[in-house]
Amino acid sequence: MSIAAVVGSPHGRSNAPEQPGAQLHGPKTLRLLQLRVVVPPSPLNGRMDLTRVATEMLAAIPATTLFGIDVIAAGDGTAELTVAPSPAALDALGCLHTSGLVALVDSTSMAAIISAAPDEDHPYGLVPAVLDLQMTLVRPARGRLTARCVLGEAATRAAVAFYDRERRTTTIATRTQITDGEGLVVGDGRATWALHRTESPLDTSDHVGRSSGSGARRVRAPGRLRGAAR
Template identity: 40%
Template sequence: MLSRQHGRVDVTALARTLLGPVPAHLTAGIEVLRAADGAAELALSTPHALTNVIGSLHSSGLIALVDAAGLAAMIAASESADDFQGVVPLGAAASMEFLAPARGRLVASCRLDDAVREALRTVLSGASDRTARLTTSAEVVDEAGATVCRGRFDWSVRRMRKAV
């Protein structure tokens, strides 16, 4: 159940509802900590099943976390529970920079810039069925606050038309 805060939808709850059931997120144990105003923080505690040969989170786990952070930030741009209904964001390209072994509890942060928020708003409001390609950037830090990874995703975002 989604709650309202000061007349607006609780987008943290909305992000949890939309992202929680995604199989890759379940496998990695990704959790939405906070989503609001086009920004999001997500976390995971490195699952042993997704570690590499040095006991660090495998690159695929980091990619899933950066991907989820971008999605949660887009959801966090919603102003109502219906804004994201029928919206389909698809990754078109990704780039990752692996800086240090990613171990323990990791937190990914993503904040949409004004241009991305404005472009996304046209789809969320229903003014347009699709956006030009959008880019989200996320940073992943470990428990000590050291940056272990940075990543960017290019997205194609569209709203699926309802069947008549």
């Protein structure tokens, strides 16, 4: 990322260079220094908005619906989810129970991974399992909460290779930040995922989210992941 300085008049008009000795504090010679942040393009730019797919896949996971977690947006390796805790999900202090915060981090990081797929079919071949999840809380998690996860450079490369079928399995580390209704940071969650995919993205028998002909959804349990402990 680079920063470029742009000098111009307060009205956006260009001006000739000042003559030697000219004063720079008068109303006619005022200059504004504007900073423009130049962000390099994401390697995922141009891929699809997978909000609908992330919503459908996460709806197949009971904990997501249990806590009322909703997907706001998912695309280009970034996901934003929200939860408005019901009274049944609160702890003794009126905050979202820790298990709900863990579920929010789990769902948000998973949505970010889903959003890195090149199309709407590839995520349905995904078989995920959490290897490690750590939470750090800095203030009470009261009211509506918003969680945001952006895949880092290494995670993005791993996700792209996984979906492009360069790898059948991979491990991805994620970080999710949770904020409250005032925009204050409530906590931070780090999750490491092991990913496996089925032979075909359209194989609907053994992965997260795709509806079967009967309308039922099937979710592969993490313990069934190849090589996982039983």
